[in-house]
Amino acid sequence: MAMNKRVLLKSRPKGWVTEADFQIDEAPIQQPGDGQVLVRNHWLSLDPYMRGRMNDTKSYAAKAELGEVMVGGTVGEVLESRDPSLKPGDFVVGSLGWQQYGTASAKTFRRIDTKAAPAQAYLGVVGxxxxxxxxxxxxxxxxxxxxxxxxxxxxxxxxxxxxxxxxxxxxxxxxxxxxxxxxxxxxxxxxxxxxxxxxxxxxxxxxxxxxxxxxxxxxxxxxxxxxxxxxxxxxxxxxxxxxxxxxxxxxxxxxxxxxxxxxxxxxxxxxxxxxxDKLELWPPALKDLAEWVSSGKIKYRESIAHGLDNAPKAFIGLLKGENFGKQLVKLA
Amino acid sequence: MAMNKRVLLKSRPKGWVTEADFQIDEAPIQQPGDGQVLVRNHWLSLDPYMRGRMNDTKSYAAKAELGEVMVGGTVGEVLESRDPSLKPGDFVVGSLGWQQYGTASAKTFRRIDTKAAPAQAYLGVVGxxxxxxxxxxxxxxxxxxxxxxxxxxxxxxxxxxxxxxxxxxxxxxxxxxxxxxxxxxxxxxxxxxxxxxxxxxxxxxxxxxxxxxxxxxxxxxxxxxxxxxxxxxxxxxxxxxxxxxxxxxxxxxxxxxxxxxxxxxxxxxxxxxxxxDKLELWPPALKDLAEWVSSGKIKYRESIAHGLDNAPKAFIGLLKGENFGKQLVKLA
Known part of the structure; x- marks a missing residue:
């Protein structure tokens, strides 16, 4: 079976992040247990908040751990499901991080309609x-x-x-x-x-x-x-x-x-x-945003890096303002 | 008739205020017109916000003008009234500034009950x-x-x-x-x-x-x-x-x-x-404060300077934290 390429946090940056703070490796793909699904990530979101997660400081969210997969939002396709709420072929938004495949509880995903908007838009303008x-x-x-x-x-x-x-x-x-x-x-x-x-x-x-x-x-x-x-x-x-x-x-x-x-x-x-902090506001916000995007009232642009190998470089570029619109990494 | 001793703003300080930024003078006491009252100030309030009024910058309130009486809250006794809402002998809170006497529209004053609390408390804990x-x-x-x-x-x-x-x-x-x-x-x-x-x-x-x-x-x-x-x-x-x-x-x-x-x-x-900005909150606030003070739930302390001549020095002391509790100037 194919291996899972991943980007790990190798070291905590002091000052500017460098590519050397990341390490790319491969690991076996993890099979889903009861209530879990296996997802192949098509898109990885790169966002400024990730810089804070690289630090070893108290913050609003758990920090990324050294030697672990970098945290991040993802959109992907369900390959195997051991939960009735999702089936193979479903597209889902999740937080599988900087890797090609991920296995997690079905509850941590939200199914998306890729006919209403392109899959990667759920990491940006309708995400x-x-x-x-x-x-x-x-x-x-x-x-x-x-x-x-x-x-x-x-x-x-x-x-x-x-x-x-x-x-x-x-x-x-x-x-x-x-x-x-x-x-x-x-x-x-x-x-x-x-x-x-x-x-x-x-x-x-x-x-x-x-x-x-x-x-x-x-x-x-x-x-x-x-x-x-x-x-x-x-x-x-x-x-x-x-x-x-x-x-x-x-x-x-x-x-x-x-x-x-x-x-x-x-x-x-x-x-x-x-x-x-505001989970109760996501449904009304997403409803407005989907309407505004589909009616052309809100426009957006994307910067796309290709392949996990290029994720660290794209992330550093994002922190320097080199991207134009939403920064994504295309994984599949 | 007695003259009105006043403290004028002489110059706008750059950095620390000095006593030389103020000028003490005397002027005739102004007689009240229709709707006005003449008040003899017993107490002048000194407050940190006054430092901002000495600057020539945009702020939430009108700045003190060069050559004019310094702005400030006062408590005093009505000497003459040409308005039915106030009569001689009434004690009032107003904003007559750093002077012994002041004449202004009766509407700009609030009558106080000096039996419920000492007059000067209306410049502090119940003010x-x-x-x-x-x-x-x-x-x-x-x-x-x-x-x-x-x-x-x-x-x-x-x-x-x-x-x-x-x-x-x-x-x-x-x-x-x-x-x-x-x-x-x-x-x-x-x-x-x-x-x-x-x-x-x-x-x-x-x-x-x-x-x-x-x-x-x-x-x-x-x-x-x-x-x-x-x-x-x-x-x-x-x-x-x-x-x-x-x-x-x-x-x-x-x-x-x-x-x-x-x-x-x-x-x-x-x-x-x-x-x-919150005039609608003064009545409920003053009601609570008066209750808490009279029941002993809220205590307070005062630092008292005596006479207008000492007001500039006391104000500079306030800015340096030399006061202990509410800083007042006793005028009469």
Whole structure:
């Protein structure tokens, strides 16, 4: 029988992740026990949160263990089932990690309809990143018509959905992204009102020009200098869903939040959140997202790496902002 | 007729306030017009927020103007009234600023009962600072029985009330204050469960020992190093009412919030607030506070400076933490 190629966590990075922190190996495919299924992964999701799982620190989720398969969301096809809820040929979303095959309890999977949307979309716009955008924007950001919503990493899997939902709710959507190509995409294809290039020397001035009425909601994915600039534009009673700090994950001396005074004088609410805390919101979020994608109201883009061997490199590229839209690894 | 002694804002401080930023003068007492009253101030309140009003920056409230009377809350006696709602001899809370006499619309005053509580208490525990504690702790902090509430500036006008309300709600109250004398007061008289001296070299270790189950609510009055230490103790879903940042008001390069990552991984809510935004909450808050003070459930202490001439010095002392409890100036 075929072997199972896997990517293991070899060492915990200090500062920037390197490919040497991962190890690729092969192991026998594990047969399913009672209540379990064996799945062949077709797609692996790469997401910024994975950087935190590589650390040996207390966090909201279990860390990845040294010598074990790296954690990650997957979409695959059921090959064998020992549970009545799933049958061979079903496509499922799960968390099998960075490997070609996986065996787990049938309960840990969700069956998906690959006719309604491509299988890999369930790892992006109609999956965890899309739900993250929906939950953070609508339950913490609560944009009102005419308000200004700024989102960082605006061309990414989460940010691209945030801005498009903001538009659907009647707000002004302003993206922050790295480079003119991503900014053009955000404005021309995603239909944000504006996009500001954080790599440009004119970043702060461009941000001011793009937010003439200040900022009412800042959906934060990156932290660092972008946060510093946006927080100087807050209006009274602004809201800041804190979803990620990707610019700081590999910093041994993270920048933090410099302009705290603005949060006091403007009575800003900052709220950190993790979408897995809000399981009750997944069904309504996924319903909205599926409708918006199928009706063309929400667009998305994917960056696809091919084969597990390329997963570490693609993941490091994601942390550096080299991807464009949702970063995936095609496994089959 | 007597003249009106006043303290004017002479210059906007860069960094630390000095007495030279104020100017004392005398002016004729202004007679009341229709709908106005003339009040002789008995007490002036000194509060940390006044430092912000001295700056020429956008804030939640109008700044103090150069050459004008410094802003501030006052308690005084009505001398003359040209409005049916108030009569001579009534005691009122108002915002007449740093002066002996003031004339303003009767609507801007609230009559107080000096038999229910001493007049000056309406500037402290049953006034703005008490309401600030009530609003921030109960509507943002929302402490639950058994949770740990930490409050900085714990012996101050706001912090002392925060911890005592936390106890009334069944939480563990931990204060942070400057020096052993204040800490003893917080524990022995205010009955907090613990108090940690931020000036001690063992501050971080003592904070850990005082919060064995982590921190669920951090009521923030000071910012800086104290915030840095407390934010490393946050439990999941902690709440941080942001009331003030007194340690940073005179800093030209404020420290900000270093450990932002903790807000993400622990899904912390930080909410800046200003009690004047929440006028609808003053009546229920004042009702609770008056009951708790008269029944002895809430205790308080005052630092009293005598005469307007001493107000600038007392204000600078307040910013340095030299006061003990509510800082007042006795004017009559």
């Amino acid at each position: 965890m990143p899309g739900v993250t955008a929906w939950v953070g924007l609508l339950t913490i950001g609560e944009p009102k018509p005419g308000e200004t919503v700024v989102v960082s990493a605006a061309s990414g899997a989460v940010g691209s959905v945030v801005g498009q939902i903001a538009k659907l709710k009647g707000a002004r959507a302003v993206g922050v992204a790295g480079g003119p190509e991503k900014c053009r995409y955000v404005v021309d294809e995603l239909k944000f009102d504006a996009c500001v290039d954080y790599k440009s020397p004119d970043f702060v001035k461009s941000l001011e020009a793009a937010t003439p009425k200040g900022v009412d909601v800042y959906f934060e994915n990156v932290g660092g200098e972008v946060l510093d600039a946006v927080s100087r534009r807050f209006n009274a009673f602004a809201r800041m869903p804190l979803c990620g700090l990707i610019s700081q994950y590999n910093e041994t001396n993270p920048m933090g939040l410099r302009h705290l005074h603005a949060f006091l004088t403007n009575r800003v609410k900052l709220q950190g959140f993790i979408v897995s | 703005m600072p008490g309401v600030t504690a009530w609003v921030g702790l109960l509507t943002i902090g929302e402490p639950k029985p058994g949770e740990t509430v930490v409050v900085s500036a714990a012996s101050g006008a706001v912090g002392s009330v925060v911890g005592q309300i936390a106890k009334l709600k069944g939480a563990r109250a931990v204060g942070v204050a400057g020096g052993p004398e204040k800490c003893r007061y917080v524990v022995d008289e205010l009955k907090f469960d613990a108090c940690v001296d931020y000036k001690s070299p063992d501050f971080v270790k003592s904070l850990e020992a005082a919060t064995p189950k982590g921190v669920d609510v951090y009521f923030e009055n000071v910012g800086g190093e104290v915030l840095d230490a407390v934010s490393r103790r946050f439990n999941a879903f902690a709440r941080m009412p942001l009331c003030g940042l007194i340690s940073q008001y005179n800093e030209t390069n404020p420290m900000g919030l270093r450990h932002l990552h903790a807000f993400l991984t622990n899904r912390v809510k930080l909410q800046g607030f200003i009690v004047s």
